[in-house]
Amino acid sequence: MNNFEFKNPTKIIFGKDSIDKIKNEIPEDAKVLLLYGGGSIKKNGIYDQVKTALSKVNIVEFGGIPANPEYSVLMDALKVIKDEKITYLLAVGGGSVIDGTKFLSAAALYDGDTPWNILKNNIATKEGMPFGTVLTLPATGSEMNSGAVITRKETQEKLAMGGPGLFPVFSILDPQVIASIPERQLANGITDAFTHVLEQYMTYPIGASLQDRFAESILQTLIEVAPKVIKDPTDYKATADFMWSCTMALNGLIQKGVPGDWAVHAIGHELTALFGIDHARTLAVIAPSHYKYNFEAKKEKLAQYGERVWNITEGSTDDKAYTAIEKTVDFFHGLGIDTKLSDYTKDYKGTAEKISKRFTERGWLGLGEHQSLSPDKVEEIVKMAY
């Protein structure tokens, strides 16, 4: 096991009818900016629940944060924060709204030239404006971690940020919100959480037995509940397991003491930036090719995953590892998630070279758990994913 530090101070408030408890978490003298996305919260009743719970609090609203939270939109929100002397942020939404809120939490207290520097220079935020979240779409784990990914259309970039000051003070997780999520987004959420676990697990054996088993536990649970959640998003037991699995998939716990890969995300982000493909779907496109390309380096963990998660008992290590990749592809297909770039765009030619060139320009010369995936290798992986 590698040495590690772990601290996660976010308070989770989980369960049926828990949105009302928000009133115990936000100080009554706070001036709150309520941030949300396209407005679905006004149709499914979540907006009303939040407003009722916070009837004694001074609230300003900012809606319209898009999927892949856009820098220019967030800069408009930042102006509201300054103009209105906001003291507390409340994200009501999925990973995009929460990630956007994290950027605002950092930017509100940032005293440099332009908040873009936080992203461009990857500045770790030690203290941000306090914020809470009401999660409306389980997927990214952003409700219990301190990281965010922000998109800037102008430059077709998608960059990560974070820091110990960017944990939500609290997050409300009411599985009942899942009932109104469209199937497409449920499939995305399952795929996203599943791949988050793979990024922290599918590397090489390091002898961290408990972390491995926790990772496998999340994968097994997602596989178990995925068809139930898709079939009936009002199935409370299944949605509760799904929601908690998504949070645990990326709250830091399973990545402590083990190597991380994250090449699938780094490459996938480019596909979203270039083609606007849903984040989760880019992961399903890249992961299988990535694991096949790096088969020798990853086959021991692939085989362990095959044995413990997919109950593959027959064959050699290579056989089990290969079958495990196939099982993963089948799992994504079963959710209605395509796993080839050509399923999403006809204009895929040249994509591999373009991504490789971008990574070279950014100085990203070695991705993955061994920092060995050079831009030319990334190019091969993307071509395999066409």
Place this chain on the structure above:
Amino acid sequence: MNNFEFKNPTKIIFGKDSIDKIKNEIPEDAKVLLLYGGGSIKKNGIYDQVKTALSKVNIVEFGGIPANPEYSVLMDALKVIKDEKITYLLAVGGGSVIDGTKFLSAAALYDGDTPWNILKNNIATKEGMPFGTVLTLPATGSEMNSGAVITRKETQEKLAMGGPGLFPVFSILDPQVIASIPERQLANGITDAFTHVLEQYMTYPIGASLQDRFAESILQTLIEVAPKVIKDPTDYKATADFMWSCTMALNGLIQKGVPGDWAVHAIGHELTALFGIDHARTLAVIAPSHYKYNFEAKKEKLAQYGERVWNITEGSTDDKAYTAIEKTVDFFHGLGIDTKLSDYTKDYKGTAEKISKRFTERGWLGLGEHQSLSPDKVEEIVKMAY
């Protein structure tokens, strides 16, 4: 899944040579009371490592906190805290030293008549004096939770306390400390952590799939590493897995959203109070009888545990459940832990009645996950454990 709230702000610093990092965690202007037990830290080098790391900090020492931290000894330490105007506590030890430090953290800021009230009236501490820990004996999980158990010889009592203000600010977990732990205490630690998981798992199915799998993951890992740790406590991989498993067994995570039992602990505490039997060994005495006595209520989870943790594939639910209890007893025996009260004392007669009477007097009329274990049932369980 039941509704739950979860917040655990303790910073874990885990790994080889991590004791030195303590210097980054305690403010240099703090006046620290360094608390420890019988003095083994002066023989195994941990004391020197701590003193070297904190060479710039003003430290007062208080040693001699016994196993089952004793109220009267802690009251002496409290006097030192007041006299010396201590501002920060540092526990260097196992669960007993850490639990004692938690009591002192609460008592130092308590403004009631006598600190005994904190225990007698089970007062939840919202704010305590800040404290950190250097864990020297993995077992209780106290390094990452907010609970403590304190003993008072004068009245032969052992009572629990806690509260959100009693999480350690930080805890240092260096698996290398395990090399100098005597085999007896290693066996106790494994048994203690194992039973902590059972108390939060061996109840009835509530449909919390992820929590179940996390609990099973800890049990599987403890079973895997126990013989290695006992055989060679310098085996870093095994001791690291063991140490992290003990912490995860009782840091709150696996108990969220599920029913808890804790009858084994409640009864076991009495055996320690009456006979001075090691805490972990009292759990190994009570657990098997408890599970046999409450077989019908627990057999579904017992069978699941048998299947997933002990790989029992044959037989009915009853068969699997029964075999799982036997496997558990064998596991304890394999560690050199006896599982009958008569193995520890010749004076066991009348113990069941005595414990039953105490529970009645305290108003503990219904233990266990259904609050249905009345004192007369407790009496039966203890008799079965003779």
